[in-house]
Amino acid sequence: MVDEYVIELLSKKILGDLVWSPNPGQEIRKWREVFGVSQAQLGKQMGVHQSVIADYERGRRKPGVDFIKKMIKALIEIDGSRGFPVVKSLAKGTTGLGPYVISEGDFAPPVRLDEIVKALGYTLNVKIPLSLIHGWLVVDSVKAILYMEGADYYQLLSNSVGRLLVFTNVSNGRSPMIALRVGVTLTPLKPGAVVIHRLTRSFDQLALLLAIRSDIPIIISTKKTVSDLIETLKSLGLRST
Numbered sequence: 001m002v003d004e005y006v007i008e009l010l011s012k013k014i015l016g017d018l019v020w021s022p023n024p025g026q027e028i029r030k031w032r033e034v035f036g037v038s039q040a041q042l043g044k045q046m047g048v049h050q051s052v053i054a055d056y057e058r059g060r061r062k063p064g065v066d067f068i069k070k071m072i073k074a075l076i077e078i079d080g081s082r083g084f085p086v087v088k089s090l091a092k093g094t095t096g097l098g099p100y101v102i103s104e105g106d107f108a109p110p111v112r113l114d115e116i117v118k119a120l121g122y123t124l125n126v127k128i129p130l131s132l133i134h135g136w137l138v139v140d141s142v143k144a145i146l147y148m149e150g151a152d153y154y155q156l157l158s159n160s161v162g163r164l165l166v167f168t169n170v171s172n173g174r175s176p177m178i179a180l181r182v183g184v185t186l187t188p189l190k191p192g193a194v195v196i197h198r199l200t201r202s203f204d205q206l207a208l209l210l211a212i213r214s215d216i217p218i219i220i221s222t223k224k225t226v227s228d229l230i231e232t233l234k235s236l237g238l239r240s241t
Contacts, residue, residue, distance in 0.1 A: 028053075
């Protein structure tokens, strides 16, 4: 079971994301995918046709607060029927992020992954999925090792859903990918893609294998400094924090 206050807190977080987003349709799609729910499943739970959900996601309809509340309630009800795996994971990330986070922001509108690859450097994946990325989270990997505790890891994952998870101060990429692989086996949360900034050695082959098995695209940033990297990310989006 999940406490009611946890569900209420999480619902308000999702509601805020949708209400404040310049593209609520993209946010509806993002949260539906986070919960692993199809348009048909969501429509059935809400008592509407699948085409209605599709219209909202494509921007053909503008959602009101009542619709958004009903949608969030439906997503949580579906998750509840599965044992609340997503709610439990997201609930662990409802507090603030630690000192290891250098930058956090959102793209408005979302940016295609292949465009991000071109802007930052290159990819190690044979084929990049045609997915949309909603923002970024830049993490100092050394500080993460020093400061992160158990619950902090879930906070990091919950805040990187649908976003780029960028690691700086990385030697060969093995440590962050092992941590992510463990996380993916314990929670349904994972980033839209991982960016490794300025490798000091060749990318580790085990790390690449873990990325492939976790279905996480890997991007190698060739930007000279972290500041250059962040400025590039900001140039791709219109709002940041």
